[in-house]
Amino acid sequence: MRASPERLRITYRLTCAVGEDPDAKARDIAWEQTVELPEGSIPPDVEQRIVGEVEAIEPLGAGRWMAAITFDPVTVGADLPQLLNVLFGNISLKAGILVTGMDLPPSLLGRFPGPQLGIQGVREACGVEARRPLLSVAAKPVGLTADALADLCYRLARAGIDIVKDDHGLADQETAPFRQRVERCQQATQRANTQTGGRSLYFPNITGPAPTLEERVRFARSAGCRGVLVSPLLVGLDAVRWLAESSGLAILSHPALAGAFWHEGHGIAADVLLGTIFRLIGSDGVIYPNVGGRFPLSLETCEAINRNLRAPLGRVRPAFPVAAGGIEAARVPYWTGRYGPDTIFLVSSSLYAQPDLEGAARSLVDAVKRHGDERPIEGH
């Protein structure tokens, strides 16, 4: 009766313990995520408007059920934090509940501008209009001086890497303080560009204490950076939404801490967290650990992340999937065929393992450009 396209719709995969009734479990979510009170103890008009409605519930076999629950957007208001709260706040403390989908009604979606550059804008910033994937490499590790990191940026930019980024563990350590590092890495990247005629970009990691975020972004922008790296779950998702809307810079989001959220039977599925939510907050690119690397995501999950980042979503621009986490340079052409050209490949370890970093990076760049030239890659 209350189900309509104007409601927030969340799908959950329920895992029922022996004797647990899926209908009661779904109904409990609808109450717990809104009024947090027992049935019968709230005014009827509040119950009618505020309590979630179980729209559908279907068996998936093996004690699992799909439940779709819808909510009046008034419960969320205009807030990302409150949207996250309705999505999984209190029920995170329960068991056997996995968020598998989130569909915002247009009224709510309109409150989230999403990526300010998106795939097309990042391509323009990098000067890569061709339908080839972009390449990114991290300057690392933490412990190097700002000059040593700048030297890495210089060599990677000389090799033609599109986006050289700080390792996400580079914060404001005494070994390479933030401002010194950003200035020197940006200058080194520009110097390489001047020599090669290239357009490599350097994205510093601005992840830091809450009161420093705006200042770090401003510093990066004034140094000439076109984008930044940030770990949304370390600084707060809404802080990133705000930076995306206000900074004018590309936002490359790192998944640090994200794996805490996805578990077989309870949590927020990786494609919802990194695909839907990280895109909604304005990430122009989202780094995730690709299948077959040193992290255990499945191919199905990686493809679902790609889909959620790129699929039509009102006026929200598509964002780049950034496949990472131990991608072998030699496998980039394979993954390009699999994921399509609107992908960024973040390759680091396999390049650093080579004696000649710049040469190894240049070979990778050549392979990707050649691959793009030789056979038009299927779109998605």
Add this chain to the structure above:
Amino acid sequence: MRASPERLRITYRLTCAVGEDPDAKARDIAWEQTVELPEGSIPPDVEQRIVGEVEAIEPLGAGRWMAAITFDPVTVGADLPQLLNVLFGNISLKAGILVTGMDLPPSLLGRFPGPQLGIQGVREACGVEARRPLLSVAAKPVGLTADALADLCYRLARAGIDIVKDDHGLADQETAPFRQRVERCQQATQRANTQTGGRSLYFPNITGPAPTLEERVRFARSAGCRGVLVSPLLVGLDAVRWLAESSGLAILSHPALAGAFWHEGHGIAADVLLGTIFRLIGSDGVIYPNVGGRFPLSLETCEAINRNLRAPLGRVRPAFPVAAGGIEAARVPYWTGRYGPDTIFLVSSSLYAQPDLEGAARSLVDAVKRHGDERPIEGH
């Protein structure tokens, strides 16, 4: 060799898959959480200083191992986000790793002032010097008008509830906009105090978008509130640290989303997240779902949270455990005996289920005061 009291020490419980070597798994954590590069591809001085050191590894049986890994504080610098990153950033994306403890060296601990009021300061604000627990009730549910919520605050304050707080789902919805709600609820609480001579406090929920946090706190303070409710995982842990250090108000932290982090074999244990981390960021009280309510934490976990909130920790003040999540009013004396008087009991559902909310709340207040008078409660 490098182990010393001057290093950050993190303990993990490792769950090894068949054929997985616990020593290799621990060593992988030490590298992944710092340099994120394969062995042999970084300068020896960086390896020596930055890579974590596996200090101890011991079998726990059933494929589980305890690993203690220490890190040079230079890796963390002065940042809470980077501390969280070293704690569980990238390895969150792996499997079978549970953070079970975190010990900061004095140099790092000194960067976190922690609770500004602590247990003693909150007692003073409430005017409860006696060694009895404090009582808290939420004004709820979302969907009520500001006037209806204010009327609840009035009745609960008349009954003598020490801290009347917003339900954590009250954000800035059109049904009860933030400023209107805070003004009216605070006035209603003060009116009740004037009538009874009591000192009930009203804590509004200031959880909201990043750019509004400071303004909401300022508004609450100027309205006369002595404390606020916030959900650190919805707004970002470091944002709360900053509010705690700068606001002059008591910080009551809600565990929304926290359950995503604790899982049997992977994540951050509840007592580390809600006990150690929530205290470090400056929570004066931390709400958690008590055993036996509508959430599945064990008694052992609840007691570990209590311990981490109250135990000596350098100059960091102890914080109040706030047992909640379906506490029956009638069981409060039992839990007081179990948890000790330096506890806040947050009781809502069982009071709202009564036809006379104010009368039920008053009975609870009387029972707690009588219990405190009759027999001195054992300290902890």
